[in-house]
Amino acid sequence: MNRKLLNKRLDEGFNILGIASIAFGLIVLLVLIIDVFSDGAARLSWSFFNNFPSRKPELAGILSAWVGTVWIMAITALIALPLGIGAGIYLEEYARKNHLTNFIEINIANLAGVPSVIYGLLGLGLFVRYFNLDRSILAGGLTLALLILPVIILSTREALRAVPFSIREASYASGATKWQTVRHQVLPAAFGSIMTGVILAMSRAVGETAPLITIGALTYIAFLPQGLFDPFTVLPIQIFNWVSRPQKGFFANAAAGIIILLGLTLIMNAAAIFLRHHYQKKIRW
Amino acid sequence: MLLKRRALLKIKETLIEGLLFSFSLLSVFTTLGIILVLFFETFEFFKEVPVLKFLTDTQWTPLFINKHFGILPLLSGTFLTTLIAILVAIPVGLVGAVYLSEYASLKVRNVVKPLLEILAAVPTVVYGYFALLFLTPLLKKVIPSLSGFNALSSGIVMGIMIIPLISSLSEDAMRAVPMGLREGAYAVGSNRLQVSLRIVLPAALSGIIAAFILAISRAVGETMIVAIAAGQQPKLTLNPLVPVETITAYIVQISLGDTPYGTLEYRTIFACGMSLFILTFILNIVSFKLKMRFQEVYE
């Protein structure tokens, strides 16, 4: 009798503990957002968007940073999307189960777990030095593309796997070739999920700091990049730079930059989730 | 005419397959690239610094006049921050996972899970800011001897960042345990706690440990949080209240500076990178093997 009561109390206690754990995570998130907003909202203004960094916190803005981010995102996407989706298609639709395929899959799984700063070292040694691209947008884009490639490949494969086999079977039975089936049946059906994966990968790339610092992206840039071979900075690096300054005035700038970065990340994630929902509703197997 | 069309089609098919195959080979070349770059520079590094010194010297001062190249201080910085992170993330993450898997209703799960994923989506610079400018001052009120840069704040925030990793993967492992096992236990009058701790957890154990190890690997490789909030003073210590430097933060520190290419100081970041790569590689393999063993049993 006593034992039974004890067990009941323990069970109820754990229920509360569980709720507390979940609440902990959510509360921290909330506190973080409130803290950042209260620190940085005052700094947000049109001039903040349009100014270059400066020695005076009130005048310092994120112009070079957000333009750099746009450049880098464009180059990264241009490189990573075709390569990643293409590789995903090959591995899921074409590859036979042999040692080479296995080896490639192991490589991809491993690369997904390599710390981002190591990709920075790769970019430094290979793109910046060996290919003599120096600390340019091209080098940065290539490095980030390699970083998000495994993620895109894995999510593309998952999206393709979700397309029922009967679709492919019907297509082959009609006398279609493999590429015709992939291009006209499988890819359109998997399109929404692939896009979701891509957007999530890009939203990760937007916040990446370490690999770009490592290849030499500068932290104080007072000009806009004009081409692929120009030096650059990105939003997270600008934030990092402001946070690292001894003058407290810059902390507000950092917070304001964070608000923008968080907003960007949030929009991209929301878009990805919306896409996933939208496409799941359209295709009813 | 029809024959020619079919021949062209066949050529097109072969070309496309070849192209896509070459894309997938890129991953192999990436790994090769990482290994070669790290190896080459590390090789040059070890021409000047004996491996034994690297592994056993207790000081890391490559930029000072009196140079020491012992990795131990950086390793201890990484170890300390990771340890704190794990001490935060594992209890919260695991309890949360058990709750979501065994206690919570479907509605609660569907709302909470995506919200927790947001924790994982926050860029790490933001966490660094939070650790330095919110958490450290807050903790200082309770622990006056806390320095501005320390392992405690950055460790705690790193832990918060990896909570979703542990809770999500552990929950997946627990949900893979067949319902039949649970039903057998409920049918003899067990309550949720008993089923969770005595039936589900042990059954999902290797999957859960795989998740832990993956989280450790993530914490070891984390850069920005520690670069911002943990400090830049390599110190061989277990004191969480003082500045330390991790392997990753050191790489960032040098990259921000003016160290010229091709010098010994420049090569130190590659030696660090190599150590980091080997460390995370081993952790990832162990996690993977554990996960394979778990999947064999349940799938």
Add this chain to the structure above:
Amino acid sequence: MQNSTFEIRGMRASYGAKEVLRGIDINILSNSVTAIIGPSGCGKSTFIRSLNRINDLILNFRVSGDILYHGKDIYADDVDVVDLRRRIGMVFQKPNPFPKSIYDNIAYVLRIHGIDMREMLDEIVEKSLRKAALWDEVKDNLRQSALTLSGGQQQRLCIARTLAIEPEVILFDEPCSALDPISTAKIEELIHQLKQNYTIVIVTHNMQQAARVSDHSAFFLMGELIEFGKTEDIFTKPADARTEAYITGRFG
């Protein structure tokens, strides 16, 4: 004497270590409906799916023997499988329309075979839908998603799709087992009409259907062909005792 579209000798098939067909000898006659009957697991589906080589998609599938289509072995190295499947069409057990519009389900098949002029597409889409007895029901909604059609309509769409490229042979793998009786009746009537212009092989576990629809029947049991002959004969005076036992419902 009717011509044979398929001449099969010594056909064996296996999935990995499991042997599913153990030496089949049969002639499929042109412009007739041949029913393949037998209890579950006897190899009927494996047999028919080997005729258009759709089993190639299954990883550990192996087939041997002579499977001649108009005198040529369809498993020879120089056979163009894509072309083979244009001449030998297949309708599956579970209707599998593409997740596209009704129009595009048929247009896709035409486009991949090189027909993409608008006027031709329109014409062939209508012709195929008429042949499949579906035109009247869908002619005003060709742009609607094929997935909004009922099961029976979807299956007729799949038939229309197969007819669009004018195959010579149509293989039906239990086409009505997922459908209601009214749709089943419609499809059976369709098959009856089609037989004038096509060679049809139909796998069915429904003996009455076989009796209604086919000219010849082949009884399979445990991977072997037990008896083959005119449907009339098989059902009224079967030569083999096992055939009789199956027909009279003693097993299966």
